[in-house]
Amino acid sequence: MNVATTIDHDISITCYDNEVPPFVEAEMDRLYGNIFSSLLEFRVYGWVAGTTSTYVVRCGGQIITLLMFKRDHGRIQVLNETIRLEGDDIQRFADFVFQRYPDVQTISFKAIEIDGDDLSFPHQRFNHLEDITLRLPASTEQYLASLGKNTRRNIKRYTDRLMRTFPSCRFEIYEGSSVREEDVRALIQFNHDRMADKHIVSVIDEDETRRIIRLVKGCGLMGIMTIDGQVAGGALSYRAGTNYFLNVLAHAPCYDDYWVGFLCCYRTICECIARGGTEFHFLWGRYDYKFTLGAVRRDLDNVTLYRSWMHVARHADLALQQARDGYARQAKLWLKYGDTAMSRRARQLMQHLRKAKHAAQDLSRGKRPGLIQSAPEN
Structure with missing residues (x-):
């Protein structure tokens, strides 16, 4: 009714x-x-x-x-x-x-x-949460011109370096049903590898991988960089209306020195602009590269x-749960991004404890831990 x-x-x-x-x-x-x-x-x-x-x-x-x-x-x-x-x-x-x-x-x-x-x-x-969002201009030329001088120089510098070192390097765009499952899984594996290096378990398990594949087949736009025919990195996003939403950005660790992840993201944004896109959403996580590429934060x-x-x-249970989650979020943001002397010292302490924990984990697995140094005083 x-x-x-x-x-x-x-x-x-x-x-x-x-x-x-x-x-x-x-x-x-x-x-x-x-x-x-x-x-x-x-x-x-x-x-x-x-x-x-x-x-x-x-x-x-x-x-x-x-x-x-x-x-x-x-x-x-x-x-x-x-x-x-x-x-x-x-x-x-x-x-x-x-x-x-x-x-x-x-x-x-x-x-x-x-x-x-x-x-x-x-x-x-x-x-x-926050949604780090880029309002897309009318052309790729306008977008490049809007970026900082150092960013423009580095895009050209690393692109030239990549092509000189790896002449077989190619960047291609796939949309919807043309996206290959093996490429999606390659990017997710790169994500897993990078998370493992940080002693973090990726949130993208097999069930989530299947959901990502279904979504990207339905509304995806995926930029893939290959070197010698093998996936070196890429950016996986979804389209809704005239807006695009980045979900996975990853590259093979052996290309860390070539800005592969950054270049894949930049090239994918340019492809979204070429298709008449209105906004590019980097979603959550206040990573520097998002702001370098011109995005702003929306709470x-x-x-x-x-x-x-x-x-x-x-409904005191609901009210208390909302308050508990909200204040926990505030505390987390203060610890991670706060710019006071106390938050900086707390951040240094947490980093020191995390390094000690990771070293102990490596030792228990038979790996030789790296030297642990105290965080420097400000």
């Missing part, structure tokens, strides 16, 4: 209970252009259509907001992630939901960019609304 409500002469709301109409897939791409707010991504990660409802706002007949959500035991979880919403969009959704469903007591949004949060309902808002927050203060108390 669907219900339609008219807010005024221009704005109307339609809600499809436990239904996702056929028009949703194309409209989501048009409206948000975001892989994390697309039916393809939902399907790959196990979305069940029959339990999902659809909320649609139209202005003058044009869809301006489209949210998919699940309702369970008095709680609503919005499925759209990493999109930008105005505070008015969230307020309108909450007004509608709390009136439409008397049993609903909380509404949760995950990893959204929110412009203003002057909301009439009790709510929590905590940072969850993504978790937002939870409650019907009333009484319902905050009733």
Whole structure:
């Protein structure tokens, strides 16, 4: 059953209970252009259509907001992630939901960019992630010109060096069904190797690898660099609307001195520009290369609304979990990126402890550990 409500002469709301109409897939791409707010991504990660409802706002007949959500035991979880919403969009959704469903007591949004949060309902808002995003110019020439002088020089320098040393070097683009599974697996193996060198287990296991292959076959754009016919590195991204989302950037360790990963990323961005792309999303992780390539940080927050203060108390478990995760995130960012004397000293201590742990692990495996040196004082 669907219900339609008219807010005024221009704005109307339609809600499809436990239904996702056929028009949703194309409209989501048009409206948000975001892989994390697309039916393809939902399907790959196990979305069940029959339990999902659809909320649609139209202005003058044009869809301006489209949210998919699940309702369970008095709680609503919005499925759209990493999109930008105005505070008015969230307020309108909450007004509608709390009136439409008397049993609903909380509404949760995950990893959204929110412009203003002057909301009439009790709510929590905590940072969850960042999306490092590059707004793409009209041409590759404009993009190169927008980069710093040293970056432009290094792109030319390392490209020339790579071609002189390895004349067989080639860079090719594959899209959708033309992407080869063996190339995807090669990049993921490079990722595993690099993580292992840092004593970290990669989050990309075999199940995730299969999901990546399904996604890239459906909406992928993959830049692959080969040397002597073998994969040397590459960048794997997804397309949603006119935007692109980087998922895997990796290269063989033997090419560390040739900027292979950086060059693959730069060339892939140029290919996105050539295809009329609007944005290139590096996603989370504040790595220097992303900012060197012109990207900026967008904060993504978790937002939870409650019907009333009484319902905050009733859902104290949810409120405490949101607060715990939010403050833990703040502490992690302070430790990793803080620019105070205390945060720098804490960072040095953590690095020293990590090196000691890794050395002990190497020793237990029969490897000879490297010398452990105390972090220098500032």
